[in-house]
Amino acid sequence: GQSLEQPSEVTAVEGAIVQINCTYQTSGFYGLSWYQQHDGGAPTFLSYNALDGLEETGRFSSFLSRSDSYGYLLLQELQMKDSASYFCAGSIKAAGNKLTFGGGTRVLVKP
């Protein structure tokens, strides 16, 4: 089966750095994605790692280590608008190239 574990909630202040970890157990896994979802909104794509290492996209970076079945999303220079839920999702190499989502991490940014 497939499962992805992430912390349920993280609180930080504006300007800080937050790291959201994601550990996974998946068969047929080939990549890790991260999605952001604001309250009442739809998930939107943030980042994708197909290979081990760091991917940087502006203030957000994502890391993958296949040998450790582990990845993380790094949010830098936190802003109030970053208050949202963040989901890691494992890509499964099977018909439909489905995603299996973790339970999500709620990030609360305080002034």
Add this chain to the structure above:
Amino acid sequence: NAGVTQTPKFRVLKTGQSMTLLCAQDMNHEYMYWYRQDPGMGLRLIHYSVGEGTTAKGEVPDGYNVSRLKKQNFLLGLESAAPSQTSVYFCASRLTGLGETQYFGPGTRLLVL
């Protein structure tokens, strides 16, 4: 270019009633997906489609049916709604190929009394 749209935005049903949720995308994507999201939880895949005329079961398919008669539309049906199906339903689509981003619709909030 509207992306992924969902109809309706909100619906209240009584137990045993039926309804159909419509998802439409104008990006010529091959793959489409239906998810449900319960409060404070991640998304769980209900059904998906890899092309026009094809559908397949996801993680939680019981109580739902789907159809993909046209490439741009993916319908989710509830034949006899139950309170356990109260949830937010998201549709998503993507191109073929590994690692392609999924694009989500705005969601349909369903309350079953």
